Amino acid sequence: MKIEGVDLFYLSMPEVTDDADGSQDALLVRVAAGGLVGWGECEAAPLPSIAAFVCPKSHGVCRPVGESVLGQTLDDPTDIARIAALVGYNSMDLLQAPHVLSGIEMGLWDLLGHKLGEPVWRLLGYGRSYAKTPYASLLFGDTPDVTLERARQAVRDGFTAAKFGWGPIGRTDARSDADQFAAAREGLGRDADLMVDVGQIFGEDVASAAQRLPSLDEAGVLWLEEPFHAGAFEAYRALSDRGAAVRMAGGEAAHNYHMAAHLLDYGGIGFVQIDCGRIGGIGPAKKVADLAVARGATYVNHTFTSHLALSASLQPFAGLADSRICEYPAAPQALAIAITANHIQPDGHGLVCAPDAVGLGMQVDTAGIAPYLVDTEISVGGRVLYRTPAL
Amino acid sequence: MKIEGVDLFYLSMPEVTDDADGSQDALLVRVAAGGLVGWGECEAAPLPSIAAFVCPKSHGVCRPVGESVLGQTLDDPTDIARIAALVGYNSMDLLQAPHVLSGIEMGLWDLLGHKLGEPVWRLLGYGRSYAKTPYASLLFGDTPDVTLERARQAVRDGFTAAKFGWGPIGRTDARSDADQFAAAREGLGRDADLMVDVGQIFGEDVASAAQRLPSLDEAGVLWLEEPFHAGAFEAYRALSDRGAAVRMAGGEAAHNYHMAAHLLDYGGIGFVQIDCGRIGGIGPAKKVADLAVARGATYVNHTFTSHLALSASLQPFAGLADSRICEYPAAPQALAIAITANHIQPDGHGLVCAPDAVGLGMQVDTAGIAPYLVDTEISVGGRVLYRTPAL
Numbered sequence: 071m072k073i074e075g076v077d078l079f080y081l082s083m084p085e086v087t088d089d090a091d092g093s094q095d096a097l098l099v100r101v102a103a104g105g106l107v108g109w110g111e112c113e114a115a116p117l118p119s120i121a122a123f124v125c126p127k128s129h130g131v132c133r134p135v136g137e138s139v140l141g142q143t144l145d146d147p148t149d150i151a152r153i154a155a156l157v158g159y160n161s162m163d164l165l166q167a168p169h170v171l172s173g174i175e176m177g178l179w180d181l182l183g184h185k186l187g188e189p190v191w192r193l194l195g196y197g198r199s200y201a202k203t204p205y206a207s208l209l210f211g212d213t214p215d216v217t218l219e220r221a222r223q224a225v226r227d228g229f230t231a232a233k234f235g236w237g238p239i240g241r242t243d244a245r246s247d248a249d250q251f252a253a254a255r256e257g258l259g260r261d262a263d264l265m266v267d268v269g270q271i272f273g274e275d276v277a278s279a280a281q282r283l284p285s286l287d288e289a290g291v292l293w294l295e296e297p298f299h300a301g302a303f304e305a306y307r308a309l310s311d312r313g314a315a316v317r318m319a320g321g322e323a324a325h326n327y328h329m330a331a332h333l334l335d336y337g338g339i340g341f342v343q344i345d346c347g348r349i350g351g352i353g354p355a356k357k358v359a360d361l362a363v364a365r366g367a368t369y370v371n372h373t374f375t376s377h378l379a380l381s382a383s384l385q386p387f388a389g390l391a392d393s394r395i396c397e398y399p400a401a402p403q404a405l406a407i408a409i410t411a412n413h414i415q416p417d418g419h420g421l422v423c424a425p426d427a428v429g430l431g432m433q434v435d436t437a438g439i440a441p442y443l444v445d446t447e448i449s450v451g452g453r454v455l456y457r458t459p460a461l
Numbered sequence: 462m463k464i465e466g467v468d469l470f471y472l473s474m475p476e477v478t479d480d481a482d483g484s485q486d487a488l489l490v491r492v493a494a495g496g497l498v499g500w501g502e503c504e505a506a507p508l509p510s511i512a513a514f515v516c517p518k519s520h521g522v523c524r525p526v527g528e529s530v531l532g533q534t535l536d537d538p539t540d541i542a543r544i545a546a547l548v549g550y551n552s553m554d555l556l557q558a559p560h561v562l563s564g565i566e567m568g569l570w571d572l573l574g575h576k577l578g579e580p581v582w583r584l585l586g587y588g589r590s591y592a593k594t595p596y597a598s599l600l601f602g603d604t605p606d607v608t609l610e611r612a613r614q615a616v617r618d619g620f621t622a623a624k625f626g627w628g629p630i631g632r633t634d635a636r637s638d639a640d641q642f643a644a645a646r647e648g649l650g651r652d653a654d655l656m657v658d659v660g661q662i663f664g665e666d667v668a669s670a671a672q673r674l675p676s677l678d679e680a681g682v683l684w685l686e687e688p689f690h691a692g693a694f695e696a697y698r699a700l701s702d703r704g705a706a707v708r709m710a711g712g713e714a715a716h717n718y719h720m721a722a723h724l725l726d727y728g729g730i731g732f733v734q735i736d737c738g739r740i741g742g743i744g745p746a747k748k749v750a751d752l753a754v755a756r757g758a759t760y761v762n763h764t765f766t767s768h769l770a771l772s773a774s775l776q777p778f779a780g781l782a783d784s785r786i787c788e789y790p791a792a793p794q795a796l797a798i799a800i801t802a803n804h805i806q807p808d809g810h811g812l813v814c815a816p817d818a819v820g821l822g823m824q825v826d827t828a829g830i831a832p833y834l835v836d837t838e839i840s841v842g843g844r845v846l847y848r849t850p851a852l
Contacts, residue, residue, distance in 0.1 A: 080841070082517070082842075086517065086518055086519065086520065087520075087521075088518070088520070088521040088524075089520060089521055090520055090521045090522060091520050091521075092519065092520050092523070092554075094519060094520050095517075095519050095520075113554075114519075114554070114555075114556065115512075115513070115516050115519050115523050115554070115555045115556075115557075116516070116519070117512045117515075117516035117517065117839070117841060117846075118509045118512040118513045118516055118555065118556070118557045120512070121506075121508045121509040121511070121512040121839075122506070122509045122557070124508075125506050125507070125508035125509055126473070126477065126486075126508065127477055127479070128477065128483065128485060128486045128505075128506050128507070129477065129478075129479070129480060129481055129482050129483050129485050129486075130478075130479040130480055130481045130482075130627075131481060131660065132483070132506050133479075158690075159661070162660075162661065162714070163483075163504075163505070163506070163714070164505075164506045164509065165505065165506075165509070165556050165557045165559065165560045165716060165739075166506075166509045166513070166556045166557040168556065169556045236521075269522065269553075270550070270553065299549075299719065301717060301718075301719025301720060301722075301723070302719060303719075303723070323553070323554070325556060326692060327692075328690065328692025328693060328694075329692060331692075332692070332694070332723065332727070336723070336727060348556075444841060444842050445840075445841075445842060445843060446839075446840070446841050446842075447838075447839070447840050448508070448512075448837075448838070448839050449836075449837070449838050450471070450508060450835060450836075450837050451473075451835050451836060451837075452836060455508075
C-alpha cells in the first residue's frame, strides 16, 4: 500500500479554560492507504502541529512532516519504523514534528491492523492483552473538602485507583498539601491505589519537594509524578535518594525514546509514563516499555483525552502482566467522549484492557465530532497550505 | 516598561533547497516596549513558530507563547528570566514554544541594552568582549576535489579555521570519508583549525562512527560534531572513550538548558555548541557557558544565519577568553546578509567579537528585507490570528 492521504482535524470545546485538562481540544488524524483508513490523535497544540505538517521547508533537515509520510509504502510494522525514522531525520530541526508525527503513527498502526486483521498489540509482538486497573485521573480541588468529595465520587464510579494532580499543590505550604493528600486517601479508602501528580511545580527545588515526602508516605501514595522539570534528572535522582517509600514518576513530556530512557537511567524514576500522542506514537512507546522491563521499572500510559488515545496508549504495554495500572480519563470533556462511538469500559472486576479487535479497535464517530470541528486555514505566500478537510 | 508588541516576520529566499543551509529562510522578531524596539531571530521553522505564538490555548500549560510575553514588565535582566520561566511553565506542553521564545528573548535583551545604554554582554556580567577566531562553516563537496577547492577559498577569504559538514560523509564508506577529511586539511594548510560536522548521520551506530576516528585524527580534526542523535548520550560517551584525539561536539539541538547540560555531564562532549535561536535565547545560553567553564569544556556558538543571530550568539561567551573559536556564517544566502545594515567583520588579525555597542549592536535593515517577506495568514474559527505585520 501507499499512504495516499493524511487529514488533520482540529477539534475544540466551545470554551477552553486554564484547567490542566488536556481533553478540551484535540488534533485528530486520519490516514488513508490501500482503500483503508486509520485514526490517531496527537496530544499536542493543534495549530502548531498542523503547521508542522504543512509548513514550507526551511532546509534539508527542517522539512514538513507531510513530505516524509505521504506516498510512503506501508505493508508491515517495519514500514512504520522506517517512516518515523525518516521524519526524525528530515524534520530534525522542526521542534513540533514529534507531536504531529505521534497521531499519524498511531493512525498507521490502526490502518495496518485493519489490513492484517490483527490488534495492534499483536503486531507489537504480544501474545495477549492483560487487563489493567484503571485509575481515575482527577484534579485536586481548591480545598481538601472538594478533593475528599472527588475521591469519594471516584469510588462510587467504581474506581479502585486514583491519581490526583495539579490544583494548589506546591503553591502554598507543605502542611496544606498534606491535608490534600490525606483528604484524597480518606475519600478513596485504605486499599485503593493513590498517586499524586504535581506538574513540575517545584522546578528544580529538591528541598521544597522533599518537605512533602513524609505526608505522601503517610497517605500511602504509590508515586509522586513530575515534581520537577522533565529535564532535571539530578533533582529526580536526589529526591529518590531521600529514602521515602513513594517512588518518582515521569516521562509524559518525552517526545522521543531517548528522553524517557534518560529519566529511567539518570533520573532513577520508578514509573515511566508515556503519552503515545507525544513520544512519536506507539513504536517508540513500545521501546520504552521494553526498557522499563529491563530496568525493573514499571511502564504506565499517560492519557487524558479520548478513548482512541486510550486504546493507542494501552497497546505498548498490553502484554506486560506486571504493569497492572493504567491511566483512564475519568471525567473528560464531552468532545473527548464524542470522538469514538465505542468506549473502553471496565469489566465486571473494574478492569480495562486494550481491545481484542483489529487495529486500535475504536470506531471514530465522524458525525459526533462534527460540532467540535474548528475551521482553520493557513496560507503562505498566497498559497493555501491547509484548510480543514471534510470529515 | 511594558512589552507592548511582538511582531513576527517570515522571510525566505525565493527558492529553498534541501541543502543543510539554515540561511534560506528566517523568522525575525521585533519587540516593542517603552518607545524602543529590539530585534531577534529564531533559528526555527517559521510557520510552526508563528503558530506557537498565536495558537488558541489547549489547556492551562499549553498556552500560546504570546500570552506569557505581551504586557509583561521589562526593566532589567531578571525580567527576561522571569518571562522565560513563565513561557516555560505556561507552554510546557507546546513543543515548538522554545524555538519562538528564542527570537523574542534575544529581542528583549537587545531592547533592554538600548534602554540601559549597555551591550548585552555587559548586562550578562562580562567586563569585556574578547576577540574570537571565526571559523568558516562550509558544506563538504560531493567530491574531495570540491571540498579541497572550498577549503582553499576559505583561506583566500582570510579564514584560519573552518568546519566542514554534511554532504556525503557517513553515506558511503570510511575510506571515502577519509579522502574528504584529507582534502579539507590539504586545502586549509597545516596550521588552520579544522572541524567536522556529520549531522547525526550515524544515529546511534558507534561502530560506524568509530571507523572514521583514525582518519579524523590523521587530518588533525579538532572536533567531530553530532555523530549521533542529540539524545544518544551513551553513544557520545562510548565514542569519546575510544581514545582518539578528536573531541566530540554537540548541543545545537538543545532547546533548553538541561539538554545541553546532559550532553556535557552524560555524553562527555568536549565542545558544547549552542544556538541562541533555539535554546530559548541568550539567558539559557549564558547558563550553559558557565557550566562549560565549570566542567572544563569549551563553549562555542552555533550560527548559520544572519549577523543579528551571530551577535546574539556571541554574547553568552563574549567574556570567556579561553573560548577562542566562534562559528561564522561564511557563505550565507542573500537574505541572511540583507537582514542587517551592518555586519560583524573580521579585524586586521582576522578576529571577530561581539560588538561594543548598545544592545546587540546590529541595525536591522527593514528596507533590505522587504523583498524577502512572505505574506502569511492564519485563521482559526473564523478569526484571523496572524497576518504578516507591516515592517
